[in-house]
Amino acid sequence: MSGDLLVIDRVIKRFGGLKAVGGDAGLSFSVPRGAFLGLIGPNGAGKSTTFNLISGVLKPDSGSVTLDGHNLSLAGAAKIASYGLGRTFQTPRAFPSLTVLENVTVGCDNRGETIASVALGRWRSAERELREKAREVLDRVGLSDRVDDSVGNLSGGELRMLEVARQLVRDPRILLLDEPTAGVDPTLQTKLSKILVDLHAEGCTLVVVEHNLHFLMQIADSIVVLQNGELLSQGSPQAIKSDEKVIAAYLGSEHAT
Amino acid sequence: MSQILLSILTFGCLFSVLTLSLNLQYARGGMINFGIVAYFAAGAYAYAIFTQEPPKGLDQYLFGFGAPWWVGFLAAAVASMLFAIITGWPTLRLRGEYLALTTFAFAEMLHSVLLNERRIGNGSVGLSNIERPEIGWMGIPEGYVYAGAAIILMLGTALVFRRLLASPYGRAVDAVRDDETAAQAIGKDVARLRFQVFVISAVPIGLAGALYAMITTLVSPDLFTAEVTFFVWMALVLGGERTILGVVLGTLALVGFQEIVRAIPYESVRTAQLAKSVEVMLTGVIFILVLRWQPFEALGRRSKKA
Ligand SMILES: Nc1ncnc2c1ncn2[C@@H]1O[C@H](COP(=O)(O)OP(=O)(O)OP(=O)(O)O)[C@@H](O)[C@H]1O
Ligand SMILES: [Mg+2]
Numbered sequence: 001m002s003g004d005l006l007v008i009d010r011v012i013k014r015f016g017g018l019k020a021v022g023g024d025a026g027l028s029f030s031v032p033r034g035a036f037l038g039l040i041g042p043n044g045a046g047k048s049t050t051f052n053l054i055s056g057v058l059k060p061d062s063g064s065v066t067l068d069g070h071n072l073s074l075a076g077a078a079k080i081a082s083y084g085l086g087r088t089f090q091t092p093r094a095f096p097s098l099t100v101l102e103n104v105t106v107g108c109d110n111r112g113e114t115i116a117s118v119a120l121g122r123w124r125s126a127e128r129e130l131r132e133k134a135r136e137v138l139d140r141v142g143l144s145d146r147v148d149d150s151v152g153n154l155s156g157g158e159l160r161m162l163e164v165a166r167q168l169v170r171d172p173r174i175l176l177l178d179e180p181t182a183g184v185d186p187t188l189q190t191k192l193s194k195i196l197v198d199l200h201a202e203g204c205t206l207v208v209v210e211h212n213l214h215f216l217m218q219i220a221d222s223i224v225v226l227q228n229g230e231l232l233s234q235g236s237p238q239a240i241k242s243d244e245k246v247i248a249a250y251l252g253s254e255h256a257t
Numbered sequence: 258m259s260q261i262l263l264s265i266l267t268f269g270c271l272f273s274v275l276t277l278s279l280n281l282q283y284a285r286g287g288m289i290n291f292g293i294v295a296y297f298a299a300g301a302y303a304y305a306i307f308t309q310e311p312p313k314g315l316d317q318y319l320f321g322f323g324a325p326w327w328v329g330f331l332a333a334a335v336a337s338m339l340f341a342i343i344t345g346w347p348t349l350r351l352r353g354e355y356l357a358l359t360t361f362a363f364a365e366m367l368h369s370v371l372l373n374e375r376r377i378g379n380g381s382v383g384l385s386n387i388e389r390p391e392i393g394w395m396g397i398p399e400g401y402v403y404a405g406a407a408i409i410l411m412l413g414t415a416l417v418f419r420r421l422l423a424s425p426y427g428r429a430v431d432a433v434r435d436d437e438t439a440a441q442a443i444g445k446d447v448a449r450l451r452f453q454v455f456v457i458s459a460v461p462i463g464l465a466g467a468l469y470a471m472i473t474t475l476v477s478p479d480l481f482t483a484e485v486t487f488f489v490w491m492a493l494v495l496g497g498e499r500t501i502l503g504v505v506l507g508t509l510a511l512v513g514f515q516e517i518v519r520a521i522p523y524e525s526v527r528t529a530q531l532a533k534s535v536e537v538m539l540t541g542v543i544f545i546l547v548l549r550w551q552p553f554e555a556l557g558r559r560s561k562k563a
Contacts, residue, residue: 077441
């Protein structure tokens with residue numbers, strides 16, 4: 001059970017002629033099984049686009065993405081999710097016509113989602129377990145008293161945690177989080193950091209995009225730095241903090257150690 | 258008077274089946290179907306073809322199987338389902354107004370095929386040898402039996418849809434309509450769900466078509482024009498999406514209004530023409546009032562809470 005879980009190989013994505021990811025040679029990096037990878041870089045570096053390319057929201061113009069031996073360039077976003085990949089979006093996405101609890105239970109795969117299971121009424125017992133699990137997850141992310149609320153009543157930070165909860169309930173093998181602390185208060189950030197550390201300890205592979213380096217550097221075990229869609233540097237948090245190129249391009253001098 | 262009430266009830270419930278199906282496709286599935294009449298026509302014609310006698314004399318149609326009424330109903334369900342599969346498969350990837358246009362185009366195509374291809378249904382003349390089972394059932398007059406059948410079909414449709422939507426399946430359908438990208442990120446097969454909703458909701462429409470053919474004992478192309486589609490959309494807007502009771506009340510109200518206006522006797526052609534214009538204007542005014550206050554939707558909401 002070792003080796004690379006996710007391999008990004010010479011991936012290039014252009015938007016109307018402008019290179020968003022990959023430059024000329026293409027972007028390549030890999031995520032070992034069980035890694036906790038931080039993905040950082042200046043605004044517009046291509047971090048979110050990279051997530052979109054991995055999760056199938058976007059297809060690369062060239063190059064390939066491989067998840068545990070599955071070639072993702074042939075799969076749709078839903079298929080990729082079913083391989084055990086979870087992701088959140090930089091702008092939180094909730095389902096407005098579902099309650100907070102339903103926004104989480106909907107994350108669980110397809111047990112009751114075939115016509116046959118509805119016709120036979122087979123989903124009820126699985127659904128009870130699922131609700132239990134969803135409540136636990138909501139409790140973990142600090143939303144236990146909002147269970148029956150409409151998502152329209154949630155704040156920006158709460159929506160972000162809701163999206164995390166929806167992914168957690170699915171028990172992903174690899175989870176991509178796009179700026180999970182943006183707009184989240186310090187108490188909740190501490191909670192989130194603990195959740196991620198626990199999740200990692202349970203064997204989930206994590207890739208986290210963050211501008212909050214204080215948060216990220218404490219929990220990630222390696223960092224990939226992007227700039228203009230290309231790999232600028234890669235290494236341990238300590239090595240990255242003292243990397244001249246990274247300091248010049250992104251960190252600024254006060255982060256240097 | 259009781260005659261008019263009976264026909265409001267019968268056709269109100271019958272068209273409610275169409276509105277309920279449209280509600281499932283649009284309010285829950287997020288799909289705009291502007292060709293709903295085609296699935297209705299497919300059911301009606303299938304019922305006619307399967308139950309009528311083989312052609313003779315001046316008949317130009319090719320097929321008549323003389324089958325009993327329930328075979329006709331089965332054929333109607335299958336026909337509208339097949340038509341939904343054929344029309345849904347290539348189009349459901351389309352968004353909003355594109356889907357509206359293609360479904361409209363498919364319905365127009367079916368209409369012109371029925372009009373011009375005489376071997377299916379005698380062209381513009383239509384089919385009139387439709388099986389109407391002997392149903393002076395237990396001494397109950399025929400009209401009441403048909404009203405009962407329409408009510409049963411409507412209730413059955415409402416119950417099945419409700420059961421479907423109150424399950425995790427319905428939750429997934431809602432998620433897909435709310436946000437496709439986020440739904441895919443949790444593994445929802447958007448194309449499969451949309452296609453299934455589209456095909457499932459076509460089945461009751463086909464059955465309603467069969468019942469319609471059975472009651473009127475006549476199917477012809479001019480009964481199945483785009484007017485039927487717009488009528489159902491109007492009923493849906495009147496009733497307000499999302500609540501089943503609202504949808505049914507909206508349809509009953511619209512059918513009731515039409516039947517009452519039609520029942521008024523006129524002394525001359527001129528007054529009939531005048532009345533027709535007044536009807537159109539009144540429809541518009543009522544429409545605006547209902548949209549402003551949404552009484553049926555409110556009623557439906559209240560009953561849902563209770
Ligand atoms: N759908 C799109 N169409 C056109 N250009 C896009 C699109 N998505 C991203 N881009 C461009 O691609 C580049 C990379 O964007 P991306 O969102 O991946 O950056 P990022 O690293 O996530 O930045 P941030 O830290 O601000 O979130 C940017 O220049 C952006 O303008
Ligand atoms: Mg971003």
